[in-house]
Amino acid sequence: MGYTTRETAYFDAPGPQNTDDCIQLCVSRAQDEHINVIVLASTSGATALSFQKAVKGTGIRLVVVTHVVGFLEPGIWEFSEDAKASLLAEGHTIVTGTHALSGLERALSRSARVGGGSRTEAIAEALRRVVAVGLKVAVECVLIAADQGAIGVKDEVIAVGGTISGADCAAVIRPAHTASFFDLQVREMIAMPRNR
Template sequence: MGFVTRNTYYFDAPGAQNTADAARFAVERARELGVRKIVVASTSGRTALAFQDAVKETDLRLIVVTHVVGFSRPGEWEFSGEAAETLRAAGVAIVTGTHALSGLERAISRSPRLGGSSRTEAVAEALRRVVAVGLKVAVECVLIAADQGVVGVDEEVIAVGGTISGADTVCVIRPAHTASFFDLQVREIVAMPRVR
């Protein structure tokens, strides 16, 4: 019987105060496993810039997944144009795709005529409540990145999400496309908040 021993880190509380440590843990695990890509969620660009700084002296490829245009306000992209310019100049891939675990389903559940939760939203809520909000975010970002073709479904990636802002959950995921969601595997939890 084979097994490995690796560090798992637990934050006392969720939130942006964990971002620098999450970035350090992501790079550490990528090096341990020989993983080449880190997929990180970033709404405004602040988290993306922190991770760009963490991977600067490495050969790791950073992939940033942002909210879709119109997520908070119609026609607006919340990501900083200045941050996008800085990241792209450094060779960082920025992916903006429809949220795999809500998208059209959210329009139906919010509709006064249709209402009710969907199966897709139940999956998202289970990930949020049972493990961590950041895990749901990390899984969704990997689905989006795979659907956009920037990560392969035959490689492991380090995936990073957060609770409200910043990064507080780091995991190792074997990606899948959204249409093959149940082929996705969360293989390791590297870091997460103990209390949500």
């Protein structure tokens, strides 16, 4: 037999209302496939704390990727200090790094002097539009986590993202560093919104 079957959940619409179901699907898939790392996006820490409760006692480690400092307001980190303390106390990892699929490119495309889109932003937009916003987020979080040394690039991880907030998209991914982007592989979809 040259194939494997796995279930994929399709949410009716994107958004944070899918978070609890997405968490359950991710933890179940991680246990079924013996994947011990879940990489997830969390802006304030709320989604990370929900995952933390779900993985307690499972041996699954969370790698929480936050917005960069200054994402919304110069010099401000949006992540909760209480959430940070709770996650670190249980051995989870928090990573804050430049957004791999925008970063400096966004400054150039927004500039009145330079203007125009970039190839990097085209990749990000393709992931957002063709599959789901959450997949773009999940892929970007894996790149950031790999670049920061928080995950390796040989073992599969479960990566989770959302549309604006919460979690509504998850995939099994073989990581890569940003400089080796095309070595990254989305190997399985666990959940995604059907309508975007």
